[in-house]
Amino acid sequence: MAGFYTYGPLGKLLKNNVENSIRKVFVKHDMFEVECPTIMERKVWEASGHLGGFTDPLIKCTKCKSNFRVDKLIEEHNPDLVVGVTKDEDLLRILKEANLKCPICKGAFGDEIMAHSLMMKTTVGVDTEAYNRPETATTTYLPFLRYNEFFRGKYPFGVFQIGKAYRNEISPRQNVLRGREFTQAEAQIFIFPEQKNNEMFDKAKDAKLPLWTEEMQKGRKEPETIKLGDAVEKKLIKTKSYAFTLNLAWELYQEMGIPVERIRFRQHHSDEKAFYADDAWDLEVNLKSYGWYEMCGIHDRTTYDLKQHEKFSGKELQARDENNVKQTQHILEIAFGTDRPTFALLDIFYEKKEKEEGKTVFRLPYHLAPLKVAVLPLMNKKGMPELAREVYEMLGDEFQCIYDKSAAIGKRYLRNDERGTPYCITIDFDSLENKDVTIRDRDTTEQKRVKIEELTETLKKLLRKKLTFADI
C-alpha cells in the first residue's frame, strides 16, 4: 500500500494554503471551480484514451521477480535523458546497452516488457464496471454543455477542479511526488480557434519567462528569459492564448511561494508530446532533493477531448461562435497538483539554523505558513494564561493560531520556528499591567511590544506586507 499518504495537522494546513493560493489566481482571471465525480464508468475512459493507452512499461527481474518501470530505470541511470513515449524494443535495447541490473538483487531482467494499466478498477451497483479517475481533466470536460449555459455562450471561459486522482503506479516513490492517490489541480480554458490570438491575451505579452525550448535543450543547460510577446513573434510559442496560459502557470507557482529562480519552462520534445497536443511545455521546479522536477504541464489539447466524448456519448458537444456557426471548442489546459508544490515548499524552505546546532526553521513565505500566530503565556500563572487565552480567541477570528502554554519560552520559540510560524505573541508580567504583548518575528527573531487593542491590525498589515517589522 505504498504511495498513499496522510497529511497531519500542520501538513494539511500547508496544503490548504497551497490550494487557496491556486483558487486566488484562477478566480482573479474570472475562472470558476467545479467538482466532478472521482469515479466514472468504463466508457468515459475508453473515450479519453486512458483504458487503451494509460499504461507503464514493466519489466520483471528474472531472479527476485520484482517489477520495475523500464523508463524510470533508464532515467535514473542517466538523469539527463527524458525517455517519454518510446517503443518497447527501443527500451529493451537501451536497457541492454547500459547493462542495467535489478536495483534490489542485481539480477538480470527478462526479455519481455509488460503493459501495466494505471487504472484502478471498481464496481458500481451490482455489476457496472467503473474506475477511480486517473485525472480530473476528463471529468471536467463532460459537463461542457452546462458550462456553455452558465457562461451564456461567451468564449473563452475557464473552469478548474482541485480534487483526488488515482494512478496504480507499480513503484510509487519520492514521497508524495509520485503517489498512487494525489490531489490534482487542473484548469481548462475553452476557446474558439479564431480567438487564439485575440488581443485580450496581450496582457501577458510583457511577462518575462525562463523558457528552455526544444532547440536550446540540445546545446545549453540554462533556459533563456524571454518576453512572451517576443516568444510568440519568434514562433517559439504558437499562439497568444497559449502564451497567456504559460503565464498563468508562472503566476500560480509564484503565488504558491516557489522562488522564481527555481522555476523554468521546458518545451516538450516532439517525440514526447501526446499525439493530440499542439503545443506542450512543462513547468519544472529545481528541488534540493531531486533537481529539476516536472510540476505542471501546459497543453493545447485542440479539439481532441470534446470530439472524443462527442463520438462516444453520441451527444453533440459544440457551441455557436459569433457568426452563429457551430464549432467544437479547443481546450488549453494547465495540469498540475497540490501535493508536489506542498512538498516543494518543505524541500526548499525547511532548513538547519546556522547559529543553533541541530535546530531547524521552516522559512516559507509568511502567507503560506500553516500557523500564522502562536500565542504563548510566559508563565502558567498569575493571570497570564487567562489573558493569553483572551488574546488567542481574539486573534483566532482572523488568523490560524495556536495556543501553546507548555515548556520554557525559548523552547516554544524554537518549536514555532520549526513549524514556520511567522509571529509569536508572548504575554508576560508587563502585559497584565500595560495591556501589551511582545511580537517576535520568525526570520529576524527581533521582538517588539504592541498594545493588545492594536494587535489584530498590526498582524494583518504585517502578513499582507503593508507594514515592515522594523516600522512597528
Added chain:
Amino acid sequence: MAGFYTYGPLGKLLKNNVENSIRKVFVKHDMFEVECPTIMERKVWEASGHLGGFTDPLIKCTKCKSNFRVDKLIEEHNPDLVVGVTKDEDLLRILKEANLKCPICKGAFGDEIMAHSLMMKTTVGVDTEAYNRPETATTTYLPFLRYNEFFRGKYPFGVFQIGKAYRNEISPRQNVLRGREFTQAEAQIFIFPEQKNNEMFDKAKDAKLPLWTEEMQKGRKEPETIKLGDAVEKKLIKTKSYAFTLNLAWELYQEMGIPVERIRFRQHHSDEKAFYADDAWDLEVNLKSYGWYEMCGIHDRTTYDLKQHEKFSGKELQARDENNVKQTQHILEIAFGTDRPTFALLDIFYEKKEKEEGKTVFRLPYHLAPLKVAVLPLMNKKGMPELAREVYEMLGDEFQCIYDKSAAIGKRYLRNDERGTPYCITIDFDSLENKDVTIRDRDTTEQKRVKIEELTETLKKLLRKKLTFADI
C-alpha cells in the same frame, strides 16, 4: 451510474463556503484538520467492521428483477417509522403485512433478503485487495500515535477530516442526499474516560438545545428545548463531554446557515444504536422537500475503534494519562457531510418571489452566498465597462465577485437574485463623474450610493453585519 454528482460553478462555491464554515467552528475549538487516504487495504476494513457488517438488506422484484433496499421501502411507506437494525425475518414480515409491491412495475417481491455490500473494491499494485473508504472516520483513527505526538500527549484533543467517501448504495436517490460518492466531514475527539465530566466541558452547559429523547419519541411529536447542564443532571445525556459534542454540532449547523427552528436532536432508539455506541443522537433538519432528515450523527464510540485497530495491526494504540498509566482513549465523534447541508440551503432558501411571477430568489444567509458581489456596468459604452472592470478588480481582492455586462440591468438584478448574490454594484453615468456607484441589497431591493473609495470597507462591514443597509 446514478448517485455521482457534479457541482457546477455556483454549486461548488456554495459547497466551499459550507466547508469553510465547518473549518471555522472546529478551529475555534482548537481542533486540527487532517487528510488521510481514500483507499485502504482489506485488513483496515476487517478491523473497522465494515467488511463484515456494512451491508444493505436487498430484495428483488420477481417480475422486473429490480433490486430495492427493504428498510427504505418500509420507511417510505410509513414515514414515522425508523427501521434501523432489524432482522431479515422481521423485515419480510413487515413487508408482507403492509402488502408492499415493486415501485416500478407493481410486481411481487421474492422471499429472500440478500446482504448487499456497500464497499467499493479495487486493486492496488499487482494484486493487493483494497477498498474506497466508506467513511473518513476509520482513516482518521489510524495515525493516532502521530496525533499523540503532535498534541504532546495532552488530552482531550480533536482532529477532523473533510473528504470523499463511497457507498455502493443499491438505489441512490434524493439528489446528493443519498449519493454513492459524497463528501464527509467528521470530527473525532480523543479523551480519557475520567475526563468525560471535566469542568472544561461546562462551557456548553447553558446552551439550550431542542432534544427529542427516546422517551419523548413514544408520545410527543416535538422536541423539548433543554439546557445541556440540566440534561446531564437528569441523565438524558450521559456525560458533560458528550453534551459539549452535541453543542458543537448545534454550532456547526447554525454556522452553516440552517435556521434553528429547523433543527432537532433525536436520540437513537436502543435497538437502532450501533453495538459499540454508548450515547448516540442524530441532528435532524426539517427539509421542505423531505421533512425531518438525518444530517449528523453524534456518537460516544468509547474504546471500540482503537481497540479494534490495535488488535488487527498488532501495534499498541494507547497513551499515558496524568498518572503515567497507559490507557486506550475513548472517542467522541461528530459524523456528517457537506453535500446534505449544501442541499439543505437550496431546499430551505431557494424560493419563488411573491411579487414577480415566475421569478426566484435564493435567500440564503449572506455569508454563505456563492457570489458576494456582482459588478454591473449600466451600459456597455462611454467608459462604464472600463470603470466597472476597475471596481471589479478592486473588490476581487476581498470578495468572490462576478462581472456581468450583458442584458438589461433589471434582468441582471433578477439573475443575481436567483444566484443569491447579496449585493449588486451598478456603474452608471453619474459614476463616471462622481466616482460613486449604487449598491443594491438582495432582500430589500433597496439601493444606496457609495463612493468607490469607500466601497470595499462598506461591503466588508455589511457582510460581517457590522453595518446595516439602512445606515449607509
